[in-house]
Amino acid sequence: xxxxxxxLSHVSSCxxxxxxxxxxxxxxxxxxxxxxxxxxxxxxxxLSNARLFLENLLKYGILVDPxxxxxxxIKDPYNMPAACxxxxxxxxxxxxxxxxxxxxxxxxxxxxxxxxxxxxxxxxLCFPVTIVLMLKSITxxxxxxxxxxxxxxxxxxxxxKDVNKWCREMSHAKARSLARESGQDYQVSYPxxxxxxxxxxxxxxxxxxxxxxxxxxxxxxxxxxxRRLFEMVSSWMIPIIQSSMKPLEVNIxxxxxxxxxxxxxxxxxxxxYWFFHSSLNFIAExxxxxxxxxxxxxxxxxxxxxxxxxxxxxxxxxxxxxxYKPLLKSGVSKWLGQSAVFLxxxxxxxxxxxxxxxxxxxxxxxxxxxxxxxxxxxxRFLRGNYGNAAVxxxxxxxxxxxxxxxxxxxxxxxxxxxx
Amino acid sequence: xxxxxxxLSHVSSCxxxxxxxxxxxxxxxxxxxxxxxxxxxxxxxxLSNARLFLENLLKYGILVDPxxxxxxxIKDPYNMPAACxxxxxxxxxxxxxxxxxxxxxxxxxxxxxxxxxxxxxxxxLCFPVTIVLMLKSITxxxxxxxxxxxxxxxxxxxxxKDVNKWCREMSHAKARSLARESGQDYQVSYPxxxxxxxxxxxxxxxxxxxxxxxxxxxxxxxxxxxRRLFEMVSSWMIPIIQSSMKPLEVNIxxxxxxxxxxxxxxxxxxxxYWFFHSSLNFIAExxxxxxxxxxxxxxxxxxxxxxxxxxxxxxxxxxxxxxYKPLLKSGVSKWLGQSAVFLxxxxxxxxxxxxxxxxxxxxxxxxxxxxxxxxxxxxRFLRGNYGNAAVxxxxxxxxxxxxxxxxxxxxxxxxxxxx
Numbered sequence: 125x126x127x128x129x130x131x132l133s134h135v136s137s138c139x140x141x142x143x144x145x146x147x148x149x150x151x152x153x154x155x156x157x158x159x160x161x162x163x164x165x166x167x168x169x170x171l172s173n174a175r176l177f178l179e180n181l182l183k184y185g186i187l188v189d190p191x192x193x194x195x196x197x198i199k200d201p202y203n204m205p206a207a208c209x210x211x212x213x214x215x216x217x218x219x220x221x222x223x224x225x226x227x228x229x230x231x232x233x234x235x236x237x238x239x240x241x242x243x244x245x246x247x248x249l250c251f252p253v254t255i256v257l258m259l260k261s262i263t264x265x266x267x268x269x270x271x272x273x274x275x276x277x278x279x280x281x282x283x284x285k286d287v288n289k290w291c292r293e294m295s296h297a298k299a300r301s302l303a304r305e306s307g308q309d310y311q312v313s314y315p316x317x318x319x320x321x322x323x324x325x326x327x328x329x330x331x332x333x334x335x336x337x338x339x340x341x342x343x344x345x346x347x348x349x350x351r352r353l354f355e356m357v358s359s360w361m362i363p364i365i366q367s368s369m370k371p372l373e374v375n376i377x378x379x380x381x382x383x384x385x386x387x388x389x390x391x392x393x394x395x396x397y398w399f400f401h402s403s404l405n406f407i408a409e410x411x412x413x414x415x416x417x418x419x420x421x422x423x424x425x426x427x428x429x430x431x432x433x434x435x436x437x438x439x440x441x442x443x444x445x446x447x448y449k450p451l452l453k454s455g456v457s458k459w460l461g462q463s464a465v466f467l468x469x470x471x472x473x474x475x476x477x478x479x480x481x482x483x484x485x486x487x488x489x490x491x492x493x494x495x496x497x498x499x500x501x502x503x504r505f506l507r508g509n510y511g512n513a514a515v516x517x518x519x520x521x522x523x524x525x526x527x528x529x530x531x532x533x534x535x536x537x538x539x540x541x542x543x
Numbered sequence: 544x545x546x547x548x549x550x551l552s553h554v555s556s557c558x559x560x561x562x563x564x565x566x567x568x569x570x571x572x573x574x575x576x577x578x579x580x581x582x583x584x585x586x587x588x589x590l591s592n593a594r595l596f597l598e599n600l601l602k603y604g605i606l607v608d609p610x611x612x613x614x615x616x617i618k619d620p621y622n623m624p625a626a627c628x629x630x631x632x633x634x635x636x637x638x639x640x641x642x643x644x645x646x647x648x649x650x651x652x653x654x655x656x657x658x659x660x661x662x663x664x665x666x667x668l669c670f671p672v673t674i675v676l677m678l679k680s681i682t683x684x685x686x687x688x689x690x691x692x693x694x695x696x697x698x699x700x701x702x703x704k705d706v707n708k709w710c711r712e713m714s715h716a717k718a719r720s721l722a723r724e725s726g727q728d729y730q731v732s733y734p735x736x737x738x739x740x741x742x743x744x745x746x747x748x749x750x751x752x753x754x755x756x757x758x759x760x761x762x763x764x765x766x767x768x769x770r771r772l773f774e775m776v777s778s779w780m781i782p783i784i785q786s787s788m789k790p791l792e793v794n795i796x797x798x799x800x801x802x803x804x805x806x807x808x809x810x811x812x813x814x815x816y817w818f819f820h821s822s823l824n825f826i827a828e829x830x831x832x833x834x835x836x837x838x839x840x841x842x843x844x845x846x847x848x849x850x851x852x853x854x855x856x857x858x859x860x861x862x863x864x865x866x867y868k869p870l871l872k873s874g875v876s877k878w879l880g881q882s883a884v885f886l887x888x889x890x891x892x893x894x895x896x897x898x899x900x901x902x903x904x905x906x907x908x909x910x911x912x913x914x915x916x917x918x919x920x921x922x923r924f925l926r927g928n929y930g931n932a933a934v935x936x937x938x939x940x941x942x943x944x945x946x947x948x949x950x951x952x953x954x955x956x957x958x959x960x961x962x
Contacts, residue, residue, distance in 0.1 A: 139709060141864055142750065142834035144758040149820050150835070158577040160842035161584060163931045171939065290558060331561065339563040401568050415561035416569070423579035445560060512582045520590065 151508060156424075169390075173362055195263075205259045206266035209252055210273050216248045220281045221323050224288050228315045234289070241285045248278045253479050264534075267480030275472060279442050280327060283334040286446050288318065291336070312336050329413050330404040332442040339414030352406040359398035388524035400436070426511035428499035428518065443469070466492070477530060485533055491526040498522075570927055575843075588809075592781055614682075624678045625685035628671055629692050635667045639700045640742050643707050647734045653708075660704045667697045672898050683953075686899030694891060698861050699746060702753040705865050707737065710755070731755050748832050749823040751861040758833030771825040778817035807943035819855070845930035847918035847937065862888070885911070896949060904952055910945040917941075 146153040223240045226232040232240065252274045256267040291314040312322070317336045326334050400418045408416055420434035433440055443465050451461040470492035477488045495518075502514045565572040642659045645651040651659065671693045675686040710733040731741070736755045745753050819837045827835055839853035852859055862884050870880040889911035896907045914937075921933045 139706060140754055140756070141752050141860060142754055142758050144760065144833040145836050147820055147824055147835040147837060148840060149816075150824070155840070156578040157575045157840060157843060158581045159575040159928070160840070160844070160931050160935070162577045162580045163928055164842065164935050165580060165584065167932050167935045167939065171936075287558060333560050335559055335561055337559070339561050341563065397568075401566055405566055405569070414563040416566040417564050418566055421567060421574070421576060421579070423583065424576060425579070441560060509578070509582055512579050513586050516579075516583050516586045517590075520586065 169362070204266075205255065205262045206270040209255055209270040212251075213248075213274060213277055216244055216277060216281065217323060217327060218320075219244045220284060221318065221320060224284070224318045227288065227292070228318050234292075237289075241281075245278055245282060245285075248274055248281065249475075253475075256479055257482060262480075264480045264482075268476060271476055271479055275476060276332065277327070279332045279439075279446075280334070283332055283442060283446055284323065284326065286450075287334040287336070288314075291317075325411065328407065329411055330407050330418065330438065331413070331415065332438045333445055341409070341412045341414045344409055344412060349406065349409050352402045352409065355402040356398060356406060359394050359402060362394055388527055389520045392519070392523060396435070424512060425515050426506075426508060427503045428495055428515060429503065431515050431519075432495070439469075466496070481530060481534055483533060483537055485530060487526045487529040487533075491522065494522070588781070623685075624674065624681045625689040628674055628689040631670075632667075632693060632696055635663055635696060635700065636742060636746060637739075638663045639703060640737065640739060643703070643737045646707070646711070647737050653711075660700075664697055664701060664704075667693055667700065668894075672894075675898055676901060681899075683899045683901075687895060690895055690898055694895060695751065696746070698751045698858075698865075699753070702751055702861060702865055703742065703745065705869075706753040706755070707733075710736075744830065747826065748830055749826045749837065749857065750832070750834065751857045752864055760828070760831045760833045763828055763831060768825065768828050771821045771828065774821040775817060775825060778813050778821060781813055807946055808939045811938070811942060815854070843931060844934050845925075845927060846922045847914055847934060848922065850934050850938075851914070858888075885915070900949060900953055902952060902956055904949060906945045906948040906952075910941065913941070 148155045227237040252271055256262055404418045417437050422431050422435040425431040448461050448465050470489050473488040473492055478484050502511055506514050567574045646656040671690055675681055823837045836856050841850050841854040844850040867880050867884050889908045892907040892911055897903050921930055925933050
């Protein structure tokens with residue numbers, strides 16, 4: 125009997141082999157695991173570059189000129205103003221440490237400390253601007269790098285000042301009792317952290333938010349380090365291979381400029397991976413810095429707002445902790461706080477682009493401002509995959525237009541005779 | 544006190560804003576939601592085609608010749624052998640139904656029924672081959688379409704015969720008691736299903752496995768239907784736009800053929816989406832056929848085997864139900880069964896390519912056979928994302944090479960004077 129039942133159930137399971145279900149690609153299925161599609165993109169990118177590289181190698185030999193690449197950063201090898209600027213930045217770090225030392229032992233009152241910090245921080249922002257604008261020997265790329273370093277330093281020192289102030293606001297005993305006991309036997313508490321070593325660890329750590337006891341990874345994984353290093357090097361190869369294909373052309377006709385947008389967008393994606401994944405992870409691994417959340421899943425963002433909140437987590441975290449929340453605490457409304465964050469962000473975008481190019485143009489600022497009505501439109505009318513496609517479109521088309529504006533203006537300004 | 548504790552906890556939460564975590568793109572994070580990357584691919588595809596389309600339209604006007612597209616299928620509008628072949632296929636459907644009718648009332652013994660079915664099925668496979676090979680007026684695309692229809696019909700009628708036999712093997716009463724009572728009040732049981740209407744529903748349904756009571760979707764969703772229809776039409780546009788760019792060139796130099804592989808691969812991806820997602824879902828929606836699992840997540844496959852088991856679910860299901868499992872039941876070893884399925888699949892690949900082109904070349908067969916050592920290699924040495932990248936590479940490079948072989952041989956055979 126049991127054999128018969130078995131046979132029957134076997135046959136009946138054969139008889140019905142379909143069940144009510146949706147296709148995976150239908151949005152109703154709720155399926156969202158497309159890791160393989162990301163791998164496909166990487167394979168296609170590598171393959172298409174390998175082809176370009178091989179074809180060019182066979183046709184023209186090696187076209188890449190290392191000196192040309194280096195000359196992007198420096199004009200004259202005996203006069204490297206950008207590198208000097210970066211070295212000088214140590215002065216501001218030491219000044220901040222000195223101020224905190226004085227504050228921690230009570231030599232400076234809070235008021236004097238705030239004054240000294242404010243002067244130090246404003247000079248950190250203004251000093252490189254004057255140098256970059258004054259010196260003719262500084263290249264746009266070198267200037268942008270130096271200004272980037274100073275901007276990061278400004279944000280870090282601001283965070284350093286804030287956190288130390290919060291620590292003083294708590295009673296020292298309480299602070300010690302609150303130090304997390306998460307398996308780590310050694311936890312620093314307030315005045316113990318104001319050392320050169322601690323500050324320099326923070327300066328090099330891939331975060332903008334100071335903390336007394338950063339989470340640390342248990343050991344340096346050699347294979348992880350080497351893979352990130354390999355990625356960093358090969359990411360540099362792609363723009364170099366592609367730029368060696370043909371000389372930089374400037375088009376102002378809208379339609380033909382469309383063809384520049386896709387490569388521009390690809391460069392931005394490569395830059396994102398190179399900086400936020402490979403480089404920051406490389407530094408973090410080297411410093412055994414535990415928190416690797418440098419970005420969240422912005423590629424799935426269905427609103428512009430979600431994109432801006434998730435593509436650059438260090439800056440987003442800093443804005444939230446040191447700008448938005450203090451503003452709210454001081455009684456500012458939510459809406460005003462958000463607008464202030466947005467304006468500050470637009471200011472820094474402009475700062476990092478206009479100063480190195482030595483021309484004040486509103487394109488980056490306007491580009492940031494154009495996000496506001498766009499964000500409203502996307503959030504209002506588009507949902508799900510359509511919203512996501514709209515965010516991608518704004519990245520693919522919007523960003524390169526702003527870049528093209530600057531490139532165009534720069535060429536008009538510097539190579540006008542060529543026109 | 545509670546205010547103080549609140550303030551303390553607030554400050555302490557401010558003090559520690561990092562936690563030990565991996566970046567999302569690191570494989571250690573286990574994060575796999577990349578739906579946005581898929582959307583990116585679609586946006587890029589649409590954008591790059593829009594560009595091509597616009598540029599060409601501005602330069603040359605409309606290049607697409609509808610007659611040229613139609614002439615792929617038919618040479619002479621008054622003589623459409625492929626369409627006639629498809630119409631004739633109804634004979635085999637009716638023959639199968641007639642045989643089952645006889646079997647169900649006991650007019651045919653099982654032995655006679657099997658004989659008649661075998662003749663009917665072999666003629667289904669052989670008849671179109673002789674017609675395609677004999678008629679000069681049939682085009683390769685028309686021949687392949689007709690052969691495809693006959694192959695699908697062969698698999699469907701084979702399944703129909705098997706399931707009806709299984710039903711007779713069960714006692715009628717038991718079969719009725721086993722009929723699922725899943726909310727549907729009307730369930731067909733064995734002899735009641737042998738009708739023209741039931742068989743034709745199965746012939747048009749997007750599945751190769753017969754079942755007495757298919758799961759049905761509750762209603763036809765108009766918006767779903769229209770979206771699939773739109774996708775079907777726009778998928779056709781892409782190859783037409785791209786093929787209108789330049790005449791078909793044949794290259795036999797390996798390096799320059801590399802440049803053909805990427806478009807070939809893209810065409811395959813578009814074909815996959817067009818057929819397995821848009822078309823099959825369209826038909827299913829129209830027929831209220833409930834089971835929409837036409838493919839699984841092959842894009843994530845980390846082994847070649849996983850890819851072959853998941854990219855084409857109707858065929859995979861058929862092979863499992865009507866070929867592999869019966870083989871196992873008849874005492875064949877697992878390994879031999881798998882090889883037999885693989886050989887049968889290779890045979891059908893060859894059948895669908897060689898006959899319409901009217902040249903017997905082993906490329907498709909060899910391509911399928913080359914999967915075996917490749918599958919072993921990938922499963923043995925590569926894991927995770929590296930395995931996935933290897934599967935993609937084999938698709939991007941392997942498939943188009945086989946296609947190119949046929950194209951090359953076809954041109955040598957038919958346009959030898961052009962060389």
